[in-house]
Amino acid sequence: MNPKQSDRRRFLKSGAALAGLAVGASASAGPLAAEPAPERIDDLHLYGERSHFVNSVRNGSINNPERRLKDEPNAFGLSTPLQDSVGMITPASLHFVVSHGYEPPDINPLEHRLLIHGMVDCPLIFSLDDLKRLPFVSRFYFIECHGNSTTGGLGGAARISPNATAQDTHGFTSCSQWTGVPLSLLLKEAGVQKSASWILAEGADASKHTKSFPLAKAMDDALVAYGQNGEPVRPEQGFPLRLVVPGWEGINNVKWLRRIDLVDEPYMAMMETTRYPSLRLDGKSRWFKFEMGPKSVITQPSGAHHLPVRGFYEITGLAWSGGGAIRRVEVSTDDGRTWKDAQLHDPVTQKAHTRFSIPWNWNGEEAVLQSRCTDDQGMVQPTMAELAKLYGTDVDYFRKTSQILAGFNAIQPWKVNRDGSVQNAIF
Amino acid sequence: MRFSNLLAAGIVLLTASASLAQTPSYTNVGRTPTKEEIQAWDIAAGPDGKGLPPGHGTAKEGAPIYATKCASCHGPAGEGTPLGRRLVGSKADMWTLTTVQPLITIGSYWPFATTIWDYINRAMPRNQGGSLNANEVYALTAFILSKCGIIQEGDVVDAKTLPKVQMPNHNGFIPQRFEDIPDERKRGCRLGTCP
Structure with missing residues (x-):
């Protein structure tokens, strides 16, 4: 073990926290810092690492076994630490992961193939090098698990706990710059026949995950991505190829993509018919919901943060919608009585996280902070009461259900207490 | 060109x-690609039976295969273990679907019997997907359907009979018609705000 690694380990063991608003941040800047020792960069020359003072990590059932799904013990989720996020890009290393029990396959990119077949005039097979010769686009898109911020299932008790962080409440969404070939280009090259109306996409993982979605989406903005944030897509995210289906439930974004079959009906694969429909209280399940609704969350200050003194804070957060670009974010600091427009930070683009912020002076009294967004289709993020009405039930249902509610996008309140502590106030 | x-x-x-x-x-x-290359990868089976290969099986034939290949994770009677989901449930469990603790099993929830075949064939046993032959997959499908009280022990499951098996919760999904799924107007709500 080199000295640096042992330093790092000692640091991680000590459990010190970094985030600006987290534990014990001092009221003022304090005395001038000593001259720092030179960074030990011998192992950072070839592939950089973040400072060993930064320890923000993903969280989930890997390190919290009680967060495993009772009825699907092999599944695991790892959520993005949104409370530490800045800007609108998620580092690939912190991108959320939901796995139905399988580790990423170890794929040699030289051997990987993408097959396009079915109702096409000319079936085609591509290597990764083939695909990289084609015209490409680079676009910012979020990917969000359909069950992100649900009060049941994967989020479960941790999501509704007063001590929940933004990672616990909303961490199953991440945003990357994806680079790849538009799926429409590949489909046009193969010549889609008139009889085709659906796409069946399949991965090369051990469960050969399969997902059906309408051809119209494939021809619109779906992307066969080989790049993520300026580097190859990471193994956990689908190396070497991931299908990116912008704004639609995460399950459509097939990782380790190896096959696109052009078909004329949904193929009723296991995930889409048995795990991802949203079961309602009337016993009916809505399936193939696809598009994620408008959602936002304040990331600073947020759950488990601590405001050390009264005074100025720039409130900031993220907003996104599967319907399009974010047009407006409003923030309330008085439990929803009044709302003010927040500033949207560039870039503000289609189906991507959008960073917002608004200045705030905390007077030391109790305050409830909330954000609500509107997308460019005019859709407004609902309150819990509005969602309950939509579901034909009361708010208490969301507390009790064991179901993963797809597309749960209620406004998220954070309560700031007089002692500066910040708590999840969803219930 | x-x-x-x-x-x-x-x-x-x-x-x-x-x-x-x-x-x-x-x-x-x-x-x-060559025909053989496409055939090797084209494994999906659709709800109307498209893609189901020749072969057949009964629950009786499936029982010993289940005992060796599946029971260690899913339990001897498909009741589930900490290693694998519960598979078996029946029409009698469907009342739970209107409660906050619904029982989601193949018999009480899954809308299509072809999905059982497709998933066993591609993914089971865990990390050995593709290792079972078509007859074994048909027999295991028959075994599970029989345990769920949907077919009889001696019923032959094959590419013709499987798509015709009526699952108890077949009508529990909306929109019901495939052609209405992509159409926002026919869904009764805008995507993104569907209860």
Whole structure:
């Protein structure tokens, strides 16, 4: 073990926290810092690492076994630490992961193939090098698990706990710059026949995950991505190829993509018919919901943060919608009585996280902070009461259900207490 | 331009079978797969039985295969263990679907019997997907359907009979008609705000 690694380990063991608003941040800047020792960069020359003072990590059932799904013990989720996020890009290393029990396959990119077949005039097979010769686009898109911020299932008790962080409440969404070939280009090259109306996409993982979605989406903005944030897509995210289906439930974004079959009906694969429909209280399940609704969350200050003194804070957060670009974010600091427009930070683009912020002076009294967004289709993020009405039930249902509610996008309140502590106030 | 593309374009013209704007314009990028290559990967089975291969099986034949290949994770009677989900449930469990603790099993929830075949074939046993032959997959499908009280022990499951098996919760999904799924107006709500 080199000295640096042992330093790092000692640091991680000590459990010190970094985030600006987290534990014990001092009221003022304090005395001038000593001259720092030179960074030990011998192992950072070839592939950089973040400072060993930064320890923000993903969280989930890997390190919290009680967060495993009772009825699907092999599944695991790892959520993005949104409370530490800045800007609108998620580092690939912190991108959320939901796995139905399988580790990423170890794929040699030289051997990987993408097959396009079915109702096409000319079936085609591509290597990764083939695909990289084609015209490409680079676009910012979020990917969000359909069950992100649900009060049941994967989020479960941790999501509704007063001590929940933004990672616990909303961490199953991440945003990357994806680079790849538009799926429409590949489909046009193969010549889609008139009889085709659906796409069946399949991965090369051990469960050969399969997902059906309408051809119209494939021809619109779906992307066969080989790049993520300026580097190859990471193994956990689908190396070497991931299908990116912008704004639609995460399950459509097939990782380790190896096959696109052009078909004329949904193929009723296991995930889409048995795990991802949203079961309602009337016993009916809505399936193939696809598009994620408008959602936002304040990331600073947020759950488990601590405001050390009264005074100025720039409130900031993220907003996104599967319907399009974010047009407006409003923030309330008085439990929803009044709302003010927040500033949207560039870039503000289609189906991507959008960073917002608004200045705030905390007077030391109790305050409830909330954000609500509107997308460019005019859709407004609902309150819990509005969602309950939509579901034909009361708010208490969301507390009790064991179901993963797809597309749960209620406004998220954070309560700031007089002692500066910040708590999840969803219930 | 690929020769095969030229050929395909010619066929399209000759037969006047319309296709979506085929404009092959990327010379020598990718190639035409062989029939065998497509067959090797084209494993999906659709709800109407498309893609189901020849072969057959009964619950009786499936029982010993289940005991050796599946029971260690899913339990001897499909009741589930900490290693694998519960599989078996029945029409009698469907009342739970209107409660906050619904029982989601193949018998009480899954809308299509073809999905059982497709998933066993591609993914089971865990990390050994593709290791069972078609007859074994048909027999295991029959075994599970029989345990769920949906078919009889001696019923033969094959590419013809499987799509006709009526699952108890078949009508529990909306929109019911496949053609309504992509159509926002027919869904009764805008995507993104569907309860």
